Amino acid sequence: MQSNASPLRPAILIISETAFKDPATDKAGNILRETLKAEGSDKWTEPWIEIVPDDATRIQNAVRKWTDDEHNNANMIITTGGTGFAVKDITPEAIAPLIHRPAPGLIHAMLAASLEITPFGAMSRPVAGVRGKALILTLPGSPKGAKENLQAVLKMLPHACLQAAGADSRTMHTGGVKKLEEDAGVSTRSENVSIALPHHHHDHHHGHGHKIPQAHTKPEDRPPRSNDPTLGASQRHRSSPYPMLSVSEAVSVILERAPAAVTTSLPLSPAPANHVIASDIHALEAVPAYRASIVDGYAVMVPDKASQKHVGIKGTFPVAAVSHAQASSMPPPLVEGTIARITTGAPLPANANAVVMVEDTAVVSTTANGFEEATVEILTDAVEAGENVREPGSDIQLNSLILPKGTFITSLGGEIGVLAAAGIRTVPVFTKPRIGVLSTGDEVTDISDPIPLSGGQIRDSNRPSLLSLLQGWNLCSAVIDLGIARDTPPGSLETVLRSGLANHNLDIIVTTGGVSMGELDLLKPTIERSMGGTIHFGRVSMKPGKPTTFASVPIKDTVSGDRREKLIFGLPGNPASAVVTANLFVLPALQKMVGLGGKRGLERVMVRLEGRVKCDKARVEYHRVVVSCGRDGGLLAASTGMQRSSRVGSLASANALLVLPQREGWLEKGEMCEALMMGPVIGFG
Structure with missing residues (x-):
């Protein structure tokens, strides 16, 4: 101080x-x-x-x-x-x-x-x-x-x-x-x-009787305006006290506050899937570690064309040994004038320098029991040294970079396979945050409640949607259902928020509802007045999602006792608004926290409109669309219909958000527009 x-x-x-x-x-x-x-x-x-x-x-x-x-x-x-x-x-x-x-x-x-x-x-x-x-x-x-x-x-x-x-x-x-x-x-x-x-x-004045508008009261003489919910409707804010940010400004604020990724190590199988690699990984072993055959056939000694020391490769040779891919030891060295039967992936005997495919040979005689070939005729002289042989390190060289920092380990198995082949037993990765999802409002009713709706009650569709969305991103170590917090005082919302952050050891809470200007919109005052938190922004110039709120609160860590800053995303209560703003604001924060430094939200593509779409002159609009692949290979976008923020149906088939520019008028059919991909492109349109 x-x-x-x-x-x-x-x-x-x-x-x-x-x-x-x-x-x-x-x-x-x-x-x-x-x-x-x-x-x-x-x-x-x-x-x-x-x-x-x-x-x-x-x-x-x-x-x-x-x-x-x-x-x-x-x-x-x-x-x-x-x-x-x-x-x-x-x-x-x-x-x-x-x-x-x-x-x-x-x-x-x-x-x-x-x-x-x-x-x-x-x-x-x-x-x-x-x-x-x-x-x-x-x-x-x-x-x-x-x-x-x-x-x-x-x-x-x-x-x-x-x-x-x-x-x-x-x-x-x-x-x-x-x-x-x-x-x-x-x-x-x-x-x-x-x-x-x-x-x-x-x-x-200019003689018109016009003068600058002037208030007749002083600020200290006016009734107080507050976000204290106990003061009653007559004394609360009459308009939002929070400045309006653009979407890009809001994302910048989020990325500034979101904590940096933290490194840990996980055993190779199967834990690292859906994690981001925290440092460059180099091969501990070469692949293959030995000269190996890439076909079934016979290991041979191809003579040096510049020398007359060796006999030609075409002819009949005794089979001196067998080399299998599952062998635990190397086969004996090949003696001049002999060949060795070999299977795909098996190590070449010492002195062998090529493999003749089984198709280019014929069995001349077998052993006494008839189970093995004793002599084999090689039918061609066209085999050259090195043919059908995989050299040591030809797939992965020892100490070579196999996966760089920032690589996302998918669940498809490719990255895990490369790590295993190169002898990597533990993998440096970034930890994944724990996140909770909470709905708010006395009117919100859980889908498990068997009692029919009455009065102004609504089914809670936001929480199931967001839980599914967050789990599908594979960026969280845990996605916790925090249920529904009631508006009615005292302290219901604060209790659920504190319990979630502390008892569940959450890094982030995503709430829906309670972020507008009503007397029961309690999220902002609860964070600021009851929890000692900070509202970093409370309005965003977008449609839908204008009242989106981003805050941080200091919470004592149950293990270390230190105070840590936890994040709260207050998303609007309307279903379309909640899903749109989660994609635009929660996703970039998670990407930063798991180490995807180069990622900043949804993938951006250019699409051709299949119908005319009206723009909004006041705000940028994120219009739900279905993006498909056109016959010419381009991407086509079709609206999901009426875009009211409370309309759940507009989300049902949408796989993208059309970014409509802030302007008057329409974008016409056939025009190009930017879209943010929430899911995979569907088949041909």
């Missing part, structure tokens, strides 16, 4: 291709440093400054250095540049996944300051929030714009940084909002904005 009296450490990250190549061209860094010094009083130390190009990895590495390294921790990180609409402007996309707790109020304050100066202030895409104990703000690349944005919020930033660093909020807020304003040197203006905006005066 940082003392209120200690100066805070700022860091300035300049994001510019030009300045990276020639630091002398940068102007924003010095202006921001001077602004902190001149207007930040004695609250800030000399800032760290670094310049990086417009590269997401370089940007993120610089930020992580200042937030995640305890020896280099900054209290505040300001970036400048890359927040516009140019192709290279990727700062928001690089910073947003790093944010643990968004700060939309600071974004609004900076945009309000810019819009007082120019309508083009709306063209900036700022990001603000907290990562770890550091506050992060993205400012425009223009020195003037960067300074104005910083000035708009600068006086509140020490307060925010102290809270983020762990200062006691109760002590800091003693005296109320007025005291905070006095300490920060700001005051409530007539426009009811309690931030220190730059004073740029514009007359908006």
Whole structure:
């Protein structure tokens, strides 16, 4: 925890291709440093400054250095540049996944300051929030714009940084909002904005009697809004307090929070199936370990064509030995002028250098008992040295790489067979997480309940669907049915969540229902208020699935006693929404946790539409379709019909999600569109 009296450490990250190549061209860094010094009083130390190009990895590495390294921790990180609409402007996309707790109020304050100066202030895409104990703000690349944005919020930033660093909020807020304003040197203006905006005066009356809309109450005088379910419907949030993320932003947040894969070792058979290999595996034994025959026939000594020492191969020879594939020892060496009967896979006798197929021979005489050939005629002289012989290591060489890290060991047997052949007894793999599935709601009735439905009751279809889906992915060591948690207080949902995470030693819980804005939508308040967890996002710009929620909660490990962060996916209660969002959000988290680092969700393919489909101008829509293989080899997509999120039937035959772009109008029959494959492509359409 940082003392209120200690100066805070700022860091300035300049994001510019030009300045990276020639630091002398940068102007924003010095202006921001001077602004902190001149207007930040004695609250800030000399800032760290670094310049990086417009590269997401370089940007993120610089930020992580200042937030995640305890020896280099900054209290505040300001970036400048890359927040516009140019192709290279990727700062928001690089910073947003790093944010643990968004700060939309600071974004609004900076945009309000810019819009007082120019309508083009709306063209900036700022990001603000907290990562770890550091506050992060993205400012425009223009020195003037960067300074104005910083000035708009600068006086509140020490307060925010102290809270983020762990200062006691109760002590800091003693005296109320007025005291905070006095300490920060700001005051409530007539426009009811309690931030220190730059004073740029514009007359908006123009003689029309029109003026800026103005609230007539102060924030502290208004009725409280809360997510506390005990306060009643009249005092709960009237709209969601959580910022709306895009699907890609939501996935980035999930991957940032999902724990890294953990390595273990498993015996070869049959445990490693459906696991991911944790490190490169090299052959401990060559395959084959000896020279072996690839046909049934006779091992021979083919003469060297350059030498007249050996007799020709065509002719009649005594059979001196027999070499079987199941032999536990090598056959005796072959003596010149003799041959040895040999079966497929059997080792060649020493001195033999080829095998004549049985089809190219004839039995001349047998042994006294008539069971074995005594002499055999070879009918051809065309056999060459090395023919029909598999050399040592020709399949797998000793110490060669047989399966690289990240390989998924399927249950089809191929990978297991290669490992066994190469002498691998234990396999390094990544552990698989344990996951639980929970339905919520007083209206939800289990399928096992024999009592007929009444009133507003519904059968629980979500839990069976999700249990089947998760088991089918083969990415979890256990998929636990947690049943149904009731809405009615007290504590039913919290009890089930805690029990599942602790008693079942779960890494993830997937819930359905209770994530909207109703008075009995209890998941978010239960996580935040009762379990000390964090809601990382509570809304996603998608259809279906808008109220999808992702959170983490600290739970004490029953074995080590240490607190571990467990993940909770709060999926919508409508059946189609639940399955769609599980595929889009739960799957990438599991892929990361089992070591499939290169995988990020469902496979993406391009499909041709078999009918026209309407788009949504407000959100990207994930439309359930059946993808089949066309006669020309291309992929065809047919809608499963009406797409209402509560319609279970739209899922029954769907094997893919059509990603409809956010726009007005239709995609016409025959047009191409991206689809996410939930299952295998069916036969010819």
